[in-house]
Amino acid sequence: MLCITKIYGRKLLERKMDDTSNDWQSGKSLAETNLYMLDNGLGSDITFFVGNKGERVLAHKFMLTSRSQVFYAMFYGQLAETGQGVIIPDIEAEVMKTFLRFLYTEEVDITPDTVMALMYTAKKYAVQILVDKCRDYLETEINNDNVCTILEQAHLFDEQNLRNNCFTTIFSNSTDVLKSPLKDYQNLCYTCFKELLQSDKLRAREETIFMACLNWAEEQCRLKDIDTSDTNLRDLLGDMLFLIRFPNMDQRAFTELVSNRKLLTTDEKLAVYQQFNRSPRDGDVTLMGFRFSSKPRNSTEIxxxxxxxxxxxxxxxxxxxxxxxxxxxxxxxxxxxxxxxxxxxxxxxxxxxxxxxxxxxxxxxxxxxxxxxxxxxxxxxxxxxxxxxxxxxxxxxxxxxxxxxxxxxxxxxxxxxxxxxxxxxxxxxxxxxxxxxxxxxxxxxxxxxxxxx
Missing domain, CATH: 2.60.120.820 (PHR domain)
Known part of the structure; x- marks a missing residue:
């Protein structure tokens, strides 16, 4: 029985050797052999359980620690992981695999769908060169249809330079961004949208800005599963409502778009009409407390x-x-x-x-x-x-x-x-x-x- 077990074990070992002895090393670069081992799980000594489903992803501690100080601390630091598996619920499997491929080969396929998650992963594990590649990709991919999504992600991941560049793009192409059929501005959080509205550099007609505000608030209603009533829209806009410069709107546009709605109170509408017909004088009590600015926008930075x-x-x-x-x-x-x-x-x-x-x-x-x-x-x-x-x-x-x-x-x-x-x-x-x-x-x-x- 022992002899049979030994023979069976030897044959199993030979079969495994046959599976991996097709001379995949010869004529290959270091990156190619690294990738082969990663893709086939050869010699792996660490397993990641990633994403919501806990999908298994195999890797090699030596390679990871040579590329990331975070992995070095994870495996060899004072609080090193002692088991053979690491749970990473905040990174999905495809993103993790793309990240590992970069560590093994220094090549990466960045796509619009994965770039922000990949940047998050690179930041989490302190791989600055990949962070820079993701940032450069975003810089070249910014356009009128996606700039607000990129802005929101830059805000989320505290990428200040990228965030500033997104604002520059919006300010340079304000009308096109706010009239984009994709309505990408609806993806902005309250903080980012408010910063946009309060800027003098937002180069668009006030009617266009007002309609974008309505669309943004309606999307918030949809996300909260509530009616798009004027009362709810006003509540969701909050202080942003007073960043819309109604006195700068065309009077006819204000009448058609605003006056017949309940977004503004009767007193607020009256004050806007008074602003249309005259410039307020110091001490004019009829406009005291008027909260809508009439300061012109369109301050252009070259x-x-x-x-x-x-x-x-x-x-x-x-x-x-x-x-x-x-x-x-x-x-x-x-x-x-x-x-x-x-x-x-x-x-x-x-x-x-x-x-x-x-x-x-x-x-x-x-x-x-x-x-x-x-x-x-x-x-x-x-x-x-x-x-x-x-x-x-x-x-x-x-x-x-x-x-x-x-x-x-x-x-x-x-x-x-x-x-x-x-x-x-x-x-x-x-x-x-x-x-x-x-x-x-x-x-x-x-x-x-x-x-x-």
Missing amino acids: FRASRFKDVFGGMIDFWDNDNDCDAISFSASRDINLFGVSIYRPFPDGIIRGCVKLYDETNWCMTKLYNLEILCIDGDETTVDKKFKGSVKIHQNRWYTVTQQMQGSKSFYGMNGQKQVQGKGVVITFRRSPMDKNKTNVESGQIPALLYS
Whole structure:
């Protein structure tokens, strides 16, 4: 009987060896062999029970502790886990598997559905490089339809920079965000939505803002399973109701949208109509206690996307005929408003004259600046900003081209250019334009910066 047991045990061992001895190591990289062991549970010495269902996920302590100080403390610290299993109810299985694959291979497939949970996991186990990858992914994926969801997640996970960039995106595209068919703003918590409403930078008509508030409150009613009565809507809006600047609405719109509802009291409606017809005077008791601001919104902050790391002067890039044209093409990861461009001054002194134009992807000229005259004297900056007469809408992931056609002195020029510039809530990508006739490209040349919001 003992002999039979030994033979059976030896055959079982040989079978196991056959299962794993197909030479999966040869010709493979370290990452590939690591991943094979992870996927097949070979040599694993720790089991995670993850998610609500407690799904088993096998891993290796050595690999985990080499990548995370949290795992090191978990397995080898003073309060180390002594068992062979760890329960992790707050992370679902697919997210945990994606996270482990990154630890084993340094490769990761981030998707819109998993990015925030993956960032949460990376933060929980102090894997900063994956936190950064998730943050970079979100920065490039922000658009008018998802920015509020990303804002809410950034608030939840205390990602302040990402949160600020989301607000910048909303303020730059307020009307599009608030009129999005997806109504993404309904995903905002009270705190974030209130911060949005109280800002002077919210660039939308007050009627649009009012309708967004109604939609947000109606969604809250649905979540609480209560009627969408005006009384309930007012209760859920709370103090946010007084951040709607009703006196700034068109009077006809106020009459049609607000006056026939019970969101405002009779006295509040009367005070708004009085505000329509006159400016309140100091000591005017009829408007005493009036809580709706009439301060205009639309305070626009302009940002700069600078292409070059270094600036030199006078060696190249001067214009001696009418055909010398500098050009660079660009696209943005979200909608932005382009206000103008920066132009290099003459070097070491002198004067440059010419024009700047902006073209869309069909080579239609969207706007232009003629009769530019740029001087340089001691103490001047190397660049000068030139703004269009009005902002130009730049649509997400479309290509545009800025041209600069000049005559005159030699100029400063940029070097060590960046293909992608991480801006305020947007990634701007540059590429060489066939319209260029004067050595400007991604790496060097003219048109050093775009001015946008």
